[in-house]
Amino acid sequence: MDNLKDKALFRPFAFIDGNWVAADSGEQIEVDNPATGETIARVPRMGEKETLRAIEAAHAAFPAWSARTALERADILNRWYELMMEHQEDLGRLMTLEQGKPKKEAEGEIAYAASFMRWYAEEARRVYGDTIPGAKGNQRIVVLKQPVGVVGAITPWNFPSSMITRKAAAALAAGCPIVIKPASQTPLSATALAVLAERAGVPRGVFNVLPGSAGEIAGAMTSSPMVRKITFTGSTGVGSTLMANAAENIQKISLELGGNAPFIVFEDADLDAAVEGALASKFRNAGQTCVCTNRFLVQSGVINAFCEKLAAAMNRELVVGDGMKEGVTVGPMIDENAVEKMSEHVQDAIDKGGELMLGGQPHSKGGRFYMPTLINGATSEMKVASEETFGPLAAVFSFDTEDEALTMANDTEYGLAAYFYSRDIGRVWRVAERLEYGMVGINEGLISNAAAPFGGVKASGLGREGSKYGLEEYLETKYLCMNIG
Ligand SMILES: NC(=O)C1=CN([C@@H]2O[C@H](COP(=O)(O)OP(=O)(O)OC[C@H]3O[C@@H](n4cnc5c(N)ncnc54)[C@H](OP(=O)(O)O)[C@@H]3O)[C@@H](O)[C@H]2O)C=CC1
Numbered sequence: 001m002d003n004l005k006d007k008a009l010f011r012p013f014a015f016i017d018g019n020w021v022a023a024d025s026g027e028q029i030e031v032d033n034p035a036t037g038e039t040i041a042r043v044p045r046m047g048e049k050e051t052l053r054a055i056e057a058a059h060a061a062f063p064a065w066s067a068r069t070a071l072e073r074a075d076i077l078n079r080w081y082e083l084m085m086e087h088q089e090d091l092g093r094l095m096t097l098e099q100g101k102p103k104k105e106a107e108g109e110i111a112y113a114a115s116f117m118r119w120y121a122e123e124a125r126r127v128y129g130d131t132i133p134g135a136k137g138n139q140r141i142v143v144l145k146q147p148v149g150v151v152g153a154i155t156p157w158n159f160p161s162s163m164i165t166r167k168a169a170a171a172l173a174a175g176c177p178i179v180i181k182p183a184s185q186t187p188l189s190a191t192a193l194a195v196l197a198e199r200a201g202v203p204r205g206v207f208n209v210l211p212g213s214a215g216e217i218a219g220a221m222t223s224s225p226m227v228r229k230i231t232f233t234g235s236t237g238v239g240s241t242l243m244a245n246a247a248e249n250i251q252k253i254s255l256e257l258g259g260n261a262p263f264i265v266f267e268d269a270d271l272d273a274a275v276e277g278a279l280a281s282k283f284r285n286a287g288q289t290c291v292c293t294n295r296f297l298v299q300s301g302v303i304n305a306f307c308e309k310l311a312a313a314m315n316r317e318l319v320v321g322d323g324m325k326e327g328v329t330v331g332p333m334i335d336e337n338a339v340e341k342m343s344e345h346v347q348d349a350i351d352k353g354g355e356l357m358l359g360g361q362p363h364s365k366g367g368r369f370y371m372p373t374l375i376n377g378a379t380s381e382m383k384v385a386s387e388e389t390f391g392p393l394a395a396v397f398s399f400d401t402e403d404e405a406l407t408m409a410n411d412t413e414y415g416l417a418a419y420f421y422s423r424d425i426g427r428v429w430r431v432a433e434r435l436e437y438g439m440v441g442i443n444e445g446l447i448s449n450a451a452a453p454f455g456g457v458k459a460s461g462l463g464r465e466g467s468k469y470g471l472e473e474y475l476e477t478k479y480l481c482m483n484i485g
């Protein structure tokens with residue numbers, strides 16, 4: 001952390017009600033650098049009691065925060081945005097150290113994370129109500145949008161900053177305070193955001209960060225009637241448990257869960273553009289992104305050409321190594337379990353007849369590095385067909401007809417992101433409409449931005465984040481029936 005320009009951004013504590021605190025028990029969690037395995041920090045392991053205190057602080061802060069004008073809240077979010085961009089390099093460095101993604105990609109995530117602050121600063125001022133003609137001559141119907149109340153957020157390690165700001169910026173813009181549990185592997189990006197929140201003028205109690213025990217913190221959030229909204233990004237299993245637990249207090253819930261993204265390449269596609277999109281969609285964050293392509297479905301007439309071009313591009317563009325090193329484009333995987341899952345999917349595909357074209361093994365330097373891998377001849381019996389690999393494996397399946405491609409693409413419990421490449425306008429509409437996914441990239445491999453509604457269908461989740469729709473998740477609708485005599 002010695003290399004940070006602003007050393008105060010390294011804050012290995014929890015942030016509750018404007019105070020930097022340790023766990024009541026004194027227990028800590030070790031945070032390591034996935035590139036080296038070295039321990040880089042110890043943060044408090046907060047539990048149920050501390051979480052209840054944070055919820056109470058947030059609840060106490062709610063009336064004053066929600067009573068501020070939208071413009072006042074927007075000004076604070078804008079200041080926070082500016083501070084994030086001023087400290088982009090330091091925040092990126094912290095992220096690379098705890099998460100592993102290459103420095104340039106980490107700085108890119110900081111800009112992406114900050115963009116939610118700016119977006120929701122603007123949206124805060126556009127929370128409109130409605131008037132509706134009354135059912136009786138002397139009645140008027142007025143619809144108000146009001147903040148839902150205290151929000152409990154649980155976020156993953158793969159996007160340590162943006163998964164927080166995508167939730168927090170919308171919540172704060174709507175007038176809701178938030179209590180956040182960041183992933184245990186990446187708490188430092190979260191606490192650095194809290195340092196900047198304080199500097200931006202976010203009042204105490206409005207933004208709280210508690211690294212710690214997932215079970216205890218989530219339990220406190222779902223069992224407290226003060227928490228009116230739960231928002232989660234992570235695995236489908238945990239999301240489903242949270243949803244069941246949130247039922248106890250009928251809490252509103254948004255879930256952004258796993259995916260199994262298909263990337264369809266039709267014979268009429270621009271193959272070079274498809275390969276460029278494939279690289280971006282598959283290898284961002286070493287394949288550890290819920291919208292990463294999991295299955296390449298390529299029409300039989302172009303499958304060999306596509307694979308050759310993809311292999312050449314992977315050889316040219318993908319450099320594996322420590323994300324702090326200049327020129328590295330694929331960092332380490334987050335932990336040994338992730339490497340194991342990747343190895344298991346690759347071996348399973350090879351055992352079941354897949355043709356290994358590139359990679360297929362951990363990097364010779366060992367540790368958590370895995371070589372970007374390309375396997376042609378993938379089939380529906382392979383694990384990669386039905387499970388999210390969450391790693392740098394490009395598995396290529398063949399299809400003959402549009403109908404077959406759609407059947408294969410939709411043959412999954414998930415429905416987060418899908419991509420396809422085609423230059424036939426009729427096909428573009430037909431395929432876009434029939435894909436059972438919340439987001440579809442058409443001749444485009446990078447679909448995430450603050451203006452767009454991010455989210456999935458089926459086992460990939462509920463609700464949307466980003467865009468004007470993301471603000472709705474933090475608002476309640478109240479109807480006033482006025483008798484005017
Ligand atoms: N949609 C997405 O973006 C993501 C999908 N995934 C998928 O999930 C797989 C497993 O990754 P993993 O990190 O284990 O994902 P998890 O769902 O376990 O972790 C995400 C967040 O949930 C927390 N959490 C863990 N257990 C519970 C619980 N019982 N109740 C409430 N919160 C909990 C974690 O805390 P803690 O860190 O303390 O365990 C973390 O903050 C990946 O391989 C990938 O397939 C993973 C991350 C993001």
Ligand SMILES: O=C(O)CCCC(=O)O
Pocket residue numbers: 158159162163233234256288289290291448454
């Ligand atoms: O993997 C995730 O859950 C976050 C996706 C990052 C993004 O593209 O917004």
